[in-house]
Amino acid sequence: MRYAQLVVGPAGCGKSTYCKAMQDHILLMKRKADVINLDPGAEHFDYEPMIDIRELINVQDAMEDEELHFGPNGGLVFCMEYLFENLDWLQDKLGEQEDEYILFDCPGQIELFTHIPAMRKFIERLQSWNFNVCVVFLIDVQFMTDGPKFISGTMAALSVMLKMNTQHVNILSKMDLLSKAMQKRINRFLDPNTEALLDEISTDNFITFNEKYMKLTESIADIVSDYSLISFVPLNLHNEESMTNALITIDNALQYGENEEVKTRDFEEEDD
Numbered sequence: 001m002r003y004a005q006l007v008v009g010p011a012g013c014g015k016s017t018y019c020k021a022m023q024d025h026i027l028l029m030k031r032k033a034d035v036i037n038l039d040p041g042a043e044h045f046d047y048e049p050m051i052d053i054r055e056l057i058n059v060q061d062a063m064e065d066e067e068l069h070f071g072p073n074g075g076l077v078f079c080m081e082y083l084f085e086n087l088d089w090l091q092d093k094l095g096e097q098e099d100e101y102i103l104f105d106c107p108g109q110i111e112l113f114t115h116i117p118a119m120r121k122f123i124e125r126l127q128s129w130n131f132n133v134c135v136v137f138l139i140d141v142q143f144m145t146d147g148p149k150f151i152s153g154t155m156a157a158l159s160v161m162l163k164m165n166t167q168h169v170n171i172l173s174k175m176d177l178l179s180k181a182m183q184k185r186i187n188r189f190l191d192p193n194t195e196a197l198l199d200e201i202s203t204d205n206f207i208t209f210n211e212k213y214m215k216l217t218e219s220i221a222d223i224v225s226d227y228s229l230i231s232f233v234p235l236n237l238h239n240e241e242s243m244t245n246a247l248i249t250i251d252n253a254l255q256y257g258e259n260e261e262v263k264t265r266d267f268e269e270e271d272d
Helices: 015-028 059-064 072-085 087-094 118-128 147-164 180-187 194-203 207-226 240-254 267-271
Strands: 002-008 034-037 101-105 131-140 167-173
Touching (some): 072 087, 147 167
Parallel strands (some): 002 101
């Protein structure tokens, strides 16, 4: 069995830094992990990629093509669709090695995971190559620091989860940048808890908005809370325990190691 984390999230969430830190942490666990760059617009990253999509195509090529005339977003969509049409290139690069654990550093445009089918098809192809796949959705915790923002971020995570239709873990990145008081505030939402969310909304500066849309806000908060559709794992890349907790959550979603043979001891021989 092979295992794949598809690391996704909006620009600025720290995907490259996460991939490097998670790769290093997995190595500390006496395991092996590789990182593949799937962002054709990446200018630099913190890790040494095993495979880099820019060897096949990059956004600059699509933008400078005299026939295509793409802008940055259109060029990115074209590149990802081009990758899907040429996945034999990636398959050849990957080979057929078993027990691989790979982090795919994906582009930061959220539309790729909510509006077009290329990434969903990519997941299906990985599964056909004997990969267990988990989408790891990173969102910068600094954009989740009050009730309305938290609900907005939750809806973004839910949209990606429904579109990708595979195992899914949500990570609140950059927890180390928050003050202790703000961390306690965020922890109230992590269940998530409808009462905490609505209490937060009612005490902030969204009173005019709430008078008109409070019932809608309450309904959304109830759906999130009552059906346990979304949960978040807080992550501090500089804290080993936090990294371990995140990895355990992702490994459970991936069913990592469940197909390995259980090692038993022959107690009868030991008694003899």
